[in-house]
Amino acid sequence: MGLNSPFTTWEGDNIHGRRPVLTGVGVRLDKLFARPPGAERHVIATGLDLTGEVQGRLHGRFPSIEGDWLGVVNYEISYADGRRDKLYLVDQLVPFHVLRKRG
Template sequence: MSSSEKGPAVSGTEPRVIDAIHGLREEPKRVWVDLGRLCPVLPGQPARVNELGVHMTGLVPGQLTRWVPVYRGGWMAVVSFKLQYADGRRDEPWLRDQLVHASAVLQRDTD
């Protein structure tokens, strides 16, 4: 396949440069991450509870740093967000720069 058959290149997926001299880029955007879309429960899948596991339902606040185009169309977001353990432990894992499907990222105006 020639480069002309691939379609136009998509740019603008990196955070916008604010100050090139000092290497400053725009701040991450505040978003919600829909954990249910990241880890869906499929019909007929047996439910198995693990009291030491992380919650993978609901919305959690996240920080979107950039968008990445998918080869066959669509977008993935690079997002950082925190999970919570079911048993209430305080050492919640902070997931940094995760590649998340665009359908799991929602605009967040307020906390």
Template sequence: MLNTPYTRLIGDRLHGTTPELTPAWVRLDAICVPRSGVPSVAVADGLLMSGTVPGFVHGWFRASTGEWLGVVNYEVRYADGRRESVWLTDQLVPGYALAPRDDGRDATQ
């Protein structure tokens, strides 16, 4: 797991430490923005990169432009509705694409 200057660790030296996972919403529309002037093509078995999905933030970096980038684990589903999905870990996500989440799910779910 990617540790940052803003990663909070939980645990102790005897049993080990792990980064604290903070529940968040990830706005996929803000990450995968269509290019202007390029026609959209529907791909039935592609990844569904729209909507909002649950994720877990475990660190932050600051970009040279001043933007905050969260280090996030989140799941992306396929557009065709299959059960399998892609679990992405240690992804840099712009702070504007993240929002706090409190839906009762813990970091192990």
């Protein structure tokens, strides 16, 4: 059972099982993990590649007290050294401004 928001849309039924409807999104890692201006760079070849956009699956959302929306997203981050394994992140709260709906 994952993180369910009041805005999660479900498919299926109680007999065959219910599952959240997944919406394909792009997660802009550059914006999500923005570095502070002027931060010194230390390259770690085996670190996570936090550049570009990765595919994600949006399955819920929550509003903040200030009216900003956060999506509940599953996505993967690659390692900079090109290994096949990825870091799989489940039920992450991600600001909508770093998401892009995939068609």
